[in-house]
Amino acid sequence: MRINKFLAACGVASRRACDKLIEDGKVEINGRRASLGEEINENKDKVTVEGVPVALRGGHEYFIMNKPKGYVCTVKDEKGRKTVMDLLPAHDGRLYPVGRLDYDTEGLLLITDDGDLAFRLTHPTNEITKTYLVKIEGGITERELNILRAGVELDGKRTNKCAVHTVETGKTFTRLHITVSEGRYHLVRRLFESVGKEVVFLKRIRIGELSLGSLERGKVRRLRADEVFYLKNL
Helix, strand or coil: CEHHHHHHHCCCCCHHHHHHHHHCCCEEECCEECCCCCECCCCCCCEEECCEEECCCCCCCEEEEEECCCCECCCCCCCCCCEHHHHCCCCCCCCEECCCCCCCCEEEEEEECCHHHHHHHHCHHHCCCEEEEEEEECCCCHHHHHHHHHCCEECCEECCCCEEEEEEECCCEEEEEEEECCCCCCHHHHHHHCCCCCEEEEEEEEECCEECCCCCCCCEEECCHHHHHHHHCC
16 A cells, blocks of 8 residues: 555545655654655554554544634644634544635535545545635626636636626625635635635535535534545545
8 A cells, every 4th residue: 555545544634745744754664764655564564653653543534614714724733823623522533624724714624534535525636616605895797707607817827617606796795606626725716806806705615515504603513424425426
C-alpha cells in the first residue's frame, strides 16, 4: 500500500495533506524518513507521524456541520482563532474537515477520518458540485448572470460553467443560488466581483445532493449510512 493511502486510511489526514506531512519529514517508516510514493507492508512496517505510531482502524466517523462565521476550517490554528473542531462532540481518533470554508463563510462542512473519501471529494478532477446561498448588494442583470454561467477568466484560466439564479430581490440586495464544480480560492466571491458585485453573505447549502436540511447554525450530527453511501458513490 502506498504510504499516503495508508496514512489516510489510518485517519491521519487526506492523501494530499499526508503528502505534505511526508514532504516535511514528519513521517517515518521503521525509524527512517519516509519518501513520497513509497510502498509499505501495512501488516509489518511501523509507521509514525511526528513520533506517534499510527495503525489502520476498523471503521470511520462522518459528521456534517452547519459552520458559523468566525471559525477556521483547520484542526489547529497558529493564530489562536476558534476552529470548527471546537464545535464537535467528544470523539476518539483523528478527525479533520473535508476542504475549507472561509472564516466569514457559513454552511455545510463535512468532517471525517476517512482519508480516501476526503481525497475523492476534494480532488479537482472529480468536479463535485457545491451549491451556495449568496447575498449581494444591489441588483444583478440577466446579462451579468449569463456571464457567470458561461464562465469567466480568473488568474489566466476560465472557470467552469455554473448554474446561478435569483431567489429573492429586495430594495438594497439580491439573494441567489449558485452551483459550482471546482474549488478555486474564494471562487464564488471572485465570480461575483468579476461582474462588479460584492458578496456580503455566503453560505454553502449543498454538496452534490447532500443538504444541510434543518441543521441549525453551529450544530453537528453524524451522517446516516445512506448519506455516507451517497458521498462514496458521487
